[in-house]
Amino acid sequence: MLRIVVGMGSCGVAAGAGRVKEALERAGAKPGITGCVGACYLEPIVDLYEGAELKRRLVKVAPEDAPAIAAAVESGDLAGVERLAISAEDEEFLSRQTRIALRHCGVIDPESLDAYRAADGYKALEKVLGMTPEAVIEEIKVSGLAGRGGAGFPTWFKWNAARNAKGDEKYLICNADEGDPGAFMDRAVIESDPHSLIEGMLIAAYAIGAKEAFVYVRAEYPLAIVRLEKALGDARAAGILGKNVLGSGFSCDIRIKAGAGAFVCGEETALIESLEGSRGMPRLKPPFPAEKGYLNKPSNINNVETFANVAWIILNGGAKFAAMGTENSKGTKVFALTGKIRRGGLVEIPMGLTLREVIFGIGGGIRDGKRFKAVQMGGPSGGCIPESLLDTRIDYRELGATGAIMGSGGMVVMDETTCMVNMAKFFLDFTARESCGKCVHCRIGTRRLHEILTRITEGKGREGDVELLEELCRGIKDGALCGLGQTAPNPVLTTIRYFRDEYDAHIRERRCPAGECAALRKFKIDPAKCKGCGACARKCPVKAIAGEPKKPYAIDPAKCIGCGSCEAACRFGAVAKA
Amino acid sequence: MNENESIVSLLQEVQAKNGYIPKDEIYRIAAEKGVSPAKVTGVATFYSQFRLSKPGKNLILLCKGTACHVNSADGIAAALKEELGIGGGETSADGLFTLEFVACLGCCSLSPVMMINGVAYGSLTPEKAKRIVREIRDSNDGKGA
Numbered sequence: 001m002l003r004i005v006v007g008m009g010s011c012g013v014a015a016g017a018g019r020v021k022e023a024l025e026r027a028g029a030k031p032g033i034t035g036c037v038g039a040c041y042l043e044p045i046v047d048l049y050e051g052a053e054l055k056r057r058l059v060k061v062a063p064e065d066a067p068a069i070a071a072a073v074e075s076g077d078l079a080g081v082e083r084l085a086i087s088a089e090d091e092e093f094l095s096r097q098t099r100i101a102l103r104h105c106g107v108i109d110p111e112s113l114d115a116y117r118a119a120d121g122y123k124a125l126e127k128v129l130g131m132t133p134e135a136v137i138e139e140i141k142v143s144g145l146a147g148r149g150g151a152g153f154p155t156w157f158k159w160n161a162a163r164n165a166k167g168d169e170k171y172l173i174c175n176a177d178e179g180d181p182g183a184f185m186d187r188a189v190i191e192s193d194p195h196s197l198i199e200g201m202l203i204a205a206y207a208i209g210a211k212e213a214f215v216y217v218r219a220e221y222p223l224a225i226v227r228l229e230k231a232l233g234d235a236r237a238a239g240i241l242g243k244n245v246l247g248s249g250f251s252c253d254i255r256i257k258a259g260a261g262a263f264v265c266g267e268e269t270a271l272i273e274s275l276e277g278s279r280g281m282p283r284l285k286p287p288f289p290a291e292k293g294y295l296n297k298p299s300n301i302n303n304v305e306t307f308a309n310v311a312w313i314i315l316n317g318g319a320k321f322a323a324m325g326t327e328n329s330k331g332t333k334v335f336a337l338t339g340k341i342r343r344g345g346l347v348e349i350p351m352g353l354t355l356r357e358v359i360f361g362i363g364g365g366i367r368d369g370k371r372f373k374a375v376q377m378g379g380p381s382g383g384c385i386p387e388s389l390l391d392t393r394i395d396y397r398e399l400g401a402t403g404a405i406m407g408s409g410g411m412v413v414m415d416e417t418t419c420m421v422n423m424a425k426f427f428l429d430f431t432a433r434e435s436c437g438k439c440v441h442c443r444i445g446t447r448r449l450h451e452i453l454t455r456i457t458e459g460k461g462r463e464g465d466v467e468l469l470e471e472l473c474r475g476i477k478d479g480a481l482c483g484l485g486q487t488a489p490n491p492v493l494t495t496i497r498y499f500r501d502e503y504d505a506h507i508r509e510r511r512c513p514a515g516e517c518a519a520l521r522k523f524k525i526d527p528a529k530c531k532g533c534g535a536c537a538r539k540c541p542v543k544a545i546a547g548e549p550k551k552p553y554a555i556d557p558a559k560c561i562g563c564g565s566c567e568a569a570c571r572f573g574a575v576a577k578a
Numbered sequence: 579m580n581e582n583e584s585i586v587s588l589l590q591e592v593q594a595k596n597g598y599i600p601k602d603e604i605y606r607i608a609a610e611k612g613v614s615p616a617k618v619t620g621v622a623t624f625y626s627q628f629r630l631s632k633p634g635k636n637l638i639l640l641c642k643g644t645a646c647h648v649n650s651a652d653g654i655a656a657a658l659k660e661e662l663g664i665g666g667g668e669t670s671a672d673g674l675f676t677l678e679f680v681a682c683l684g685c686c687s688l689s690p691v692m693m694i695n696g697v698a699y700g701s702l703t704p705e706k707a708k709r710i711v712r713e714i715r716d717s718n719d720g721k722g723a
């Protein structure tokens with residue numbers, strides 16, 4: 001009989017996978033679970049397996065579909081559920097990817113150690129325990145693996161530094177703070193494949209000589225914490241984690257530390273301060289954590305995705321990993337494709353593909369027939385890349401040359417309705433609030449940037465504001481201690497560089513070309529479409545709309561504040577931007 | 579050094595138990611750790627997760643991350659304000675709802691997203707968001723869960 005598996009990652013659950021699973025159980029089926037396959041736009045997803053073979057992937061499943069699915073599985077005749085089967089086009093979203101870090105996500109049961117072991121789990125750890133730590137580090141060096149948390153620093157180099165640091169008490173830390181709003185690959189890995197994180201960490205701990213390790217998980221990820229907790233418990237009970245790992249004499253335990261909500265704690269020295277229980281304020285480097293980290297002991301910090309590649313590299317060889325990608329950037333990278341994209345979700349591809357191939361090839365381009373404007377990469381530390389640079393390759397250096405960064409892999413796609421000045425303002429609002437306050441330039445400079453951007457979006461911009469922004473940006477870059485402040489100007493600088501015309505339109509013509517800034521837009525009613533229902537007039541907060549029932553209503557432009565309530569209220573699409 | 583008892587961990591314990599950090603607990607933790615109450619308050623106010631006043635029965639986390647921003651999270655905030663009369667960091671007069679803005683719930687593909695009492699709701703529209711909180715309020719009989 002076919003096996004039913006429901007995708008139960010956070011995104012699947014948000015789309016209603018929990019209700020689908022319950023409905024399947026009520027219908028007499030015995031569904032198993034898996035994590036997030038990354039095709040988030042198709043959730044809830046239900047897979048039908050025959051043994052290990054995926055027979056059918058059903059998408060956008062509703063609880064009402066449960067009886068039909070249960071019956072189809074019971075009878076073996078899938079005709080009744082074919083209407084839910086994934087389309088060939090959507091299939092491509094997954095088949096065009098190359099999965100290493102996500103190799104088990106959405107495939108195995110994340111709550112089962114047996115399932116992980118059946119998928120070659122902990123074989124790399126076994127192999128490593130028979131190698132010297134130096135040989136392990138050498139294999140990682142050959143792979144060219146670089147940190148996936150943002151900075152892209154060679155992983156072997158950090159491991160080697162921690163290994164060579166003086167002292168017997170060393171710590172390993174996994175950075176699962178995932179602060180870039182718009183990135184969620186770390187969450188997906190922990191929820192969908194927690195043992196691969198544990199295995200990667202144990203290999204790293206062996207290589208550097210750490211007996212204690214932590215995973216610092218973002219507080220907003222409750223399900224990830226639950227799944228990781230269970231995986232740690234199961235690994236401990238199986239003798240994989242804790243004292244005498246797999247009977248090798250090597251010991252290491254891993255504990256979870258939940259974050260408490262501060263973006264700056266993603267920065268490694270701030271994270272260490274937070275682990276120690278203090279305010280998460282970055283420390284001056286050097287000394288680097290490899291020398292003086294947690295409790296001033298040698299420590300190594302890596303990102304979740306970095307660790308998720310490690311077991312694969314050990315099993316398949318560093319050379320195989322290094323064979324993918326470009327000269328400077330090896331292996332694969334996971335991106336979280338979101339925003340105004342048709343097919344959004346997690347995309348893992350070899351480095352070296354172009355942005356166009358990812359956004360249009362895999363992501364299917366912009367939805368609702370709109371036009372691509374920009375893609376934001378690297379979150380608050382990154383920048384907006386315009387259409388003219390879509391043939392840029394995914395490569396640390398080439399992306400860096402655009403003024404954006406590879407970052408942790410957030411790719412937020414924007415269309416013509418997104419105002420780039422407002423986008424810059426959005427990020428500066430974020431960094432101004434998240435600045436830890438230690439450095440004057442960062443604390444006050446980001447605030448000033450936000451104020452200037454606010455006045456531009458409100459139609460109160462002044463001639464010379466753009467130059468003022470640029471000057472402030474330079475000052476902040478020079479005067480900030482940590483990466484948060486040093487990179488906070490990037491969203492402003494890249495939007496000025498590529499979308500200067502939008503700034504000028506706001507400042508000189510009091511016009512928002514994207515029609516997003518409320519203070520700079522008006523609405524009007526198309527008399528041909530208006531049915532005279534009056535819904536818009538009731539919603540208008542300033543009573544700018546008048547008319548007689550069943551006759552076209554009209555908006556008084558002198559009173560309209562551009563809030564858009566009328567547009568949202570009209571069921572006939574009669575209201576549009578003037 | 580037993581960092582199970584770091585100030586952050588102690589505060590997390592207190593909040594898990596009470597839903598917020600009562601003032602007395604700040605003094606207790608300070609005494610326990612041998613530091614000033616100002617230091618503990620400093621830690622408690624640094625992290626956005628810690629609340630110093632009692633939250634409503636239902637905690638709404640509305641995402642204002644990048645993906646949600648691009649997909650009109652502001653419209654959802656406006657809808658919740660209309661329905662509940664509260665903005666970010668506020669609690670409704672009936673004590674049923676506290677609204678907080680967060681930076682990303684990790685469900686960006688389903689943006690805009692909000693999480694109520696740990697359950698995520700995706701692909702929101704202003705109407706859908708209102709309906710969800712209305713349903714919770716009605717199931718609470720106005721008295722809370």
Ligand SMILES: Cc1cc2nc3c(=O)[nH]c(=O)nc-3n(C[C@H](O)[C@H](O)[C@H](O)COP(=O)(O)O)c2cc1C
Pocket residue numbers: 146147148149150151152153155175176177178179180263264265266267268269301302303304306408482483484
């Ligand atoms: C403001 C700021 C926030 C950061 N946030 C994260 C984060 O959420 N997750 C992460 O892995 N790295 C983050 N980093 C990068 C870390 O400092 C560090 O470089 C990384 O965790 C190292 O791991 P890797 O070498 O495996 O990338 C952040 C850096 C800065 C400056």
Ligand code: SF4
Pocket residue numbers: 264281282434435436437438439440442443480481482483484485486
């Ligand atoms: S640059 Fe900003 S966030 Fe970083 S240490 Fe300075 S004030 Fe804090």
Ligand code: SF4
Pocket residue numbers: 525529530531532533534535536537552553569570571572573574575
């Ligand atoms: S809501 Fe639409 S149809 Fe109704 S009066 Fe306004 S513009 Fe006309």
Ligand code: FES
Pocket residue numbers: 181182183641642643644645646647681682683684685686689690691
């Ligand atoms: S930006 Fe809203 S869930 Fe990520």
